[in-house]
Amino acid sequence: MTKTLKAFENKKAFIPFITAGYPNADASVEYILAAADAGADLIEVGIPFSDPTAEGPVIQKADMVALQNGMTVKGAFEVVERVRKVKPDLPIAFMTYINPVFKFRGDAPEGVETEPYVPFFERCKADGIDALILADLPFEEQEEVLSVSDKYGVDLISMVSPTSEDRIRRIAKSPRGFIYVVSSMGVTGVRSSFAYDTIGNMVRLIRETNPSVKCAVGFGISTPEQAEKMASISDGAIVGSAILRLIAGGGTKEDVYNYVKSMKDAVDRA
Amino acid sequence: MNQKGRFGIYGGQYITETLMNALDELEKSYNKAKNDPAFVGELKRLLAEYAGRPSLLYYAEKMSKDLGGCKIYLKREDLNHTGAHKINNALGQALLAKYMGKTRLIAETGAGQHGVATATAAALLGMECDVYMGKLDTERQALNVYRMELLGARVHPVESGTGTLKDAVNEAMREWSCRVSDTHYCLGSCMGPHPFPTIVRDFQAVISEEARAQILEKEGKLPKAVLACVGGGSNAIGSFYNFINDKDVQLIGCEAAGRGVDTPETAATMATGSIGIFHGMKSIFCQNEEGQIAPVYSISAGLDYPGIGPEHAYLASIGRASYVPITDEEAVCAFEYLAKEEGIICAIESAHALAYAIKIAPTMDKDDVIIVTLSGRGDKDVAAIARYRGRDLHD
Numbered sequence: 001m002t003k004t005l006k007a008f009e010n011k012k013a014f015i016p017f018i019t020a021g022y023p024n025a026d027a028s029v030e031y032i033l034a035a036a037d038a039g040a041d042l043i044e045v046g047i048p049f050s051d052p053t054a055e056g057p058v059i060q061k062a063d064m065v066a067l068q069n070g071m072t073v074k075g076a077f078e079v080v081e082r083v084r085k086v087k088p089d090l091p092i093a094f095m096t097y098i099n100p101v102f103k104f105r106g107d108a109p110e111g112v113e114t115e116p117y118v119p120f121f122e123r124c125k126a127d128g129i130d131a132l133i134l135a136d137l138p139f140e141e142q143e144e145v146l147s148v149s150d151k152y153g154v155d156l157i158s159m160v161s162p163t164s165e166d167r168i169r170r171i172a173k174s175p176r177g178f179i180y181v182v183s184s185m186g187v188t189g190v191r192s193s194f195a196y197d198t199i200g201n202m203v204r205l206i207r208e209t210n211p212s213v214k215c216a217v218g219f220g221i222s223t224p225e226q227a228e229k230m231a232s233i234s235d236g237a238i239v240g241s242a243i244l245r246l247i248a249g250g251g252t253k254e255d256v257y258n259y260v261k262s263m264k265d266a267v268d269r270a
Numbered sequence: 271m272n273q274k275g276r277f278g279i280y281g282g283q284y285i286t287e288t289l290m291n292a293l294d295e296l297e298k299s300y301n302k303a304k305n306d307p308a309f310v311g312e313l314k315r316l317l318a319e320y321a322g323r324p325s326l327l328y329y330a331e332k333m334s335k336d337l338g339g340c341k342i343y344l345k346r347e348d349l350n351h352t353g354a355h356k357i358n359n360a361l362g363q364a365l366l367a368k369y370m371g372k373t374r375l376i377a378e379t380g381a382g383q384h385g386v387a388t389a390t391a392a393a394l395l396g397m398e399c400d401v402y403m404g405k406l407d408t409e410r411q412a413l414n415v416y417r418m419e420l421l422g423a424r425v426h427p428v429e430s431g432t433g434t435l436k437d438a439v440n441e442a443m444r445e446w447s448c449r450v451s452d453t454h455y456c457l458g459s460c461m462g463p464h465p466f467p468t469i470v471r472d473f474q475a476v477i478s479e480e481a482r483a484q485i486l487e488k489e490g491k492l493p494k495a496v497l498a499c500v501g502g503g504s505n506a507i508g509s510f511y512n513f514i515n516d517k518d519v520q521l522i523g524c525e526a527a528g529r530g531v532d533t534p535e536t537a538a539t540m541a542t543g544s545i546g547i548f549h550g551m552k553s554i555f556c557q558n559e560e561g562q563i564a565p566v567y568s569i570s571a572g573l574d575y576p577g578i579g580p581e582h583a584y585l586a587s588i589g590r591a592s593y594v595p596i597t598d599e600e601a602v603c604a605f606e607y608l609a610k611e612e613g614i615i616c617a618i619e620s621a622h623a624l625a626y627a628i629k630i631a632p633t634m635d636k637d638d639v640i641i642v643t644l645s646g647r648g649d650k651d652v653a654a655i656a657r658y659r660g661r662d663l664h665d
Contacts, residue, residue: 050562051431051548053443054286060430073560098284098547103561136550138290140274141282161288163450185288186448 004131004155004177007042007091008214012267013236014039014227015216016243016260017095019046019062020079021071023247029082034253035243036087038260044133044238047076047096054135056189058241058248073100080127093131093157094124101134101145117145121152131155131177139171150176160206161185162198172209179206181234183219189241191220200233224266231270239263275464277584283463285550288447297465299370304472309369316361320394321351323476327484327641333611340494340634342627345481345643347505348616354646355474355505356387360456362473364391367454374398374453378442380407380435380501381571381619382414383646384458389423399423402441405433407571414650432565435575439549459502460579463550467579474508481641482512489639495520495630498643499622500593501537501573503582505645510591520592523582524622526568527595537566539578540586540593553580569598569658572619600625602658605648617646618655
């Protein structure tokens with residue numbers, strides 16, 4: 001079993017998302033540590049991308065601010081290294097888009113060709129990144145990445161969404177880590193209501209195909225009530241925009257701690 | 271590597287899971303429609319009776335003699351209804367959307383030409399239409415915004431990122447992932463995830479289908495070269511497609527160098543970019559060393575895009591087509607030259623192709639023939655060119 005799945009050992013999982021470098025590198029390390037202290041079972045660290053097509057306004061802005069303040073892919077690895085020193089056993093995933101992963105060259109000198117994806121996953125292995133979520137890499141295109149990520153022991157997470165329908169069976173057949181269930185149509189960002197039946201049906205279809213697979217639901221969740229409900233019909237809840245909104249509004253690491261604690265308590269009730 | 275929708279190693283479907291079934295449905299419907307005589311016939315009728323096809327292949331005799339080299343023919347896409355090649359694709363995709371039972375079109379637009387073409391097709395076919403346009407571009411091209419509104423479309427200024435074409439594409443993709451069941455994303459260039467590069471190329475291939483027959487009729491031989499401007503590359507792929515198997519016909523794409531390929535203010539993807547994966551496709555992009563997409567610049571809002579369609583990346587990789595950068599200054603000079611010499615005000619985008627023709631024509635034989643695609647007309651650019659020359663018009 002990979003370390004990613006340890007996230008699901010402590011009852012239902014609560015998985016916060018925090019953008020590396022938002023609002024700056026030091027602060028994002030503090031926020032991640034606060035979330036871990038509050039009981040987060042796995043942390044998704046966002047590597048900011050210039051054109052995040054799956055994100056709503058909150059994460060778009062976080063990506064933009066982080067990049068403006070100098071965050072880089074290398075910088076995101078350094079953020080994780082600093083977290084790792086304090087939290088050696090915390091499951092950590094990166095979430096980003098394919099291009100920064102495809103283009104990453106590590107420390108290769110200029111002019112030296114590198115094999116696509118190899119430097120990125122080498123560095124993941126060295127820094128103890130357990131999983132990778134790529135918003136713009138669907139199942140059909142995973143192969144070119146999987147051949148490398150598997151070799152370095154990094155779980156390439158698959159997503160399913162309300163439009164996946166018949167695709168769910170193919171996706172759920174041999175997933176790495178857990179399956180990221182996209183709660184609803186559209187981009188990331190807080191929603192006031194959900195079609196819980198639709199989400200329940202997606203999870204049911206995944207489990208029918210593959211009874212041992214873990215499913216965490218994300219996109220739009222912000223309140224403890226929503227998180228509890230999601231956890232009751234799946235194995236955990238993923239929350240990003242609500243946390244970044246808290247940070248954008250001047251939230252301290254104590255605020256993040258308290259929020260994550262309330263959310264972890266909520267999924268534990270499920 | 272997944273082979274679906276590939277041009278060599280380029281292309282593919284790098285897109286969110288939420289849109290994958292929509293792309294699958296689009297591909298299946300398109301494959302059905304293109305073999306359905308009713309669909310093909312209706313599109314043909316619209317292109318002929320509504321858009322004004324075939325477009326003229328005009329021998330620019332005065333200009334050819336002035337330049338003192340080969341014979342230059344202009345493929346006059348500027349004479350199409352709505353004033354650009356964009357209508358070929360917009361009518362095709364709108365009809366396809368209707369065929370699929372969709373009731374709403376969304377589109378991105380840069381200069382506004384594709385937005386106007388989509389709004390036009392939506393009006394004609396009785397569909398709802400929302401157009402996403404970079405905030406900066408809505409200011410640069412205010413007239414086209416109003417034009418789209420006249421046609422019944424809603425125009426949404428996009429403030430994220432650089433407020434230009436790539437951000438409009440981002441926002442259109444986001445919107446499509448919110449509402450996919452009744453909505454077709456009418457993508458305007460031969461880019462994005464499969465099947466868009468193929469669909470857009472097929473709908474634009476009418477340009478070279480006509481041009482090839484027209485030049486054979488007029489000159490009894492094939493041209494030495496075909497030139498077209500390239501942003502995403504839809505008029506270029508349309509101009510090239512039916513000449514690809516004619517090995518002796520050079521295919522030349524002219525991209526926007528902006529203030530020069532050695533400055534950061536450029537949109538010359540082939541000259542300054544590298545391989546990457548963005549907007550659904552593996553292709554060539556302007557980006558930094560860590561894969562963040564670069565802000566690009568060109569005087570032409572239609573070429574102001576940091577990538578190029580995957581089929582162009584492939585044609586370049588096998589040496590079948592070549593791509594050359596043209597600066598703002600060269601394009602503006604060509605724009606002015608064509609107006610004075612031939613009495614044609616072409617789009618500033620098309621002037622990039624013309625500028626390269628002006629460079630190479632004098633080096634060619636007088637028996638040689640080249641075709642330059644005028645992708646659109648230049649009314650929309652007059653105010654910007656005046657500004658470039660230091661005159662402020664109140665439009």
